[in-house]
Ligand SMILES: Nc1ncnc2c1ncn2[C@@H]1O[C@H](COP(=O)(O)OP(=O)(O)O)[C@@H](O)[C@H]1O
């Protein structure tokens with residue numbers, strides 16, 4: 001696999017404030033990479049460094065094997081799409097699409113060809129004569145994407161492109177961006193704070209906190225094998241259930257013990273690495289807890305506290321030995337508050353974290 005964008009030991013400081021610290025990231029040719037993290041963690045800063053809109057304080061950025069650390073944005077072979085659209089208000093859609101190419105002295109016939117192709121891909125042909133003020137938010141964002149498309153670049157950079165749109169439009173345009181990537185096969189680097197966008201779009205997710213990448217993996221691995229407590233809690237809605245306890249031994253068997261209750265760890269992926277006495281946090285996703293069916297030999301008593309029917313799913317909040325846990329079950333299965341139930345955990349899909357380091361065991 002060839003590398004498209006390579007970030008080598010990049011640091012960025014604003015005055016005395018260090019935003020990115022010795023950050024390394026290799027993005028493969030044709031890959032859809034999502035930078036995910038909460039507001040202020042440094043996603044836009046990193047994207048702007050790649051684009052050349054910010055100068056790095058240390059380190060290098062290579063695109064297609066070429067060191068572009070000190071190149072102008074226009075010479076980096078990138079196209080950028082912002083949350084704010086950044087369209088020229090006085091120009092028609094057509095002019096917005098072609099303006100950059102005119103400035104770059106691309107021949108008119110080539111400009112016409114590229115504008116026609118981009119507007120066909122994004123289905124904005126009927127809008128070409130309008131001005132941005134005469135467009136909806138979704139249409140404006142399509143034009144903004146079109147402006148990156150006509151530049152015929154190797155790498156697309158997106159900074160929260162869907163954040164200003166309402167929920168329905170956001171999910172529609174999300175699908176379009178995925179379709180765009182499937183047909184163009186360009187490298188795309190996409191910044192978002194939205195875990196659903198990250199999980200649905202990414203080949204790989206780089207999840208960031210305080211300017212440091214916490215985990216870089218495909219969405220399935222991030223979801224099922226979060227490397228630390230932060231990643232585990234950031235991904236998934238409702239959040240993974242966390243139980244604080246310790247590892248104990250009874251006979252030759254290892255248990256997770258919390259509030260005096262033992263949970264067998266049979267089936268946990270790294271069982272042989274665990275030793276009794278360690279303080280740990282057990283993480284179990286709501287859909288990996290079984291209620292009243294397929295329970296297996298180990299069953300625990302719980303009581304339904306709240307039921308939140310969501311159509312396809314039903315979310316139960318259960319009280320169990322001093323914990324409240326969320327459990328996702330089929331929407332057709334309904335429970336009244338106060339109902340006693342039996343539950344069991346699927347330990348093959350659970351996560352254990354060291355209580356001190358918060359790293360996955
Ligand atoms: N021009 C600037 N001057 C000083 N601090 C900045 C500047 N731009 C961003 N920051 C700070 O850098 C941090 C990361 O910002 P940013 O990359 O925009 O975060 P994100 O895009 O993940 O929300 C934030 O704490 C922000 O306040």
Ligand SMILES: [Mg+2]
Nearest residue numbers: 043044045160
């Ligand atoms: Mg940002």
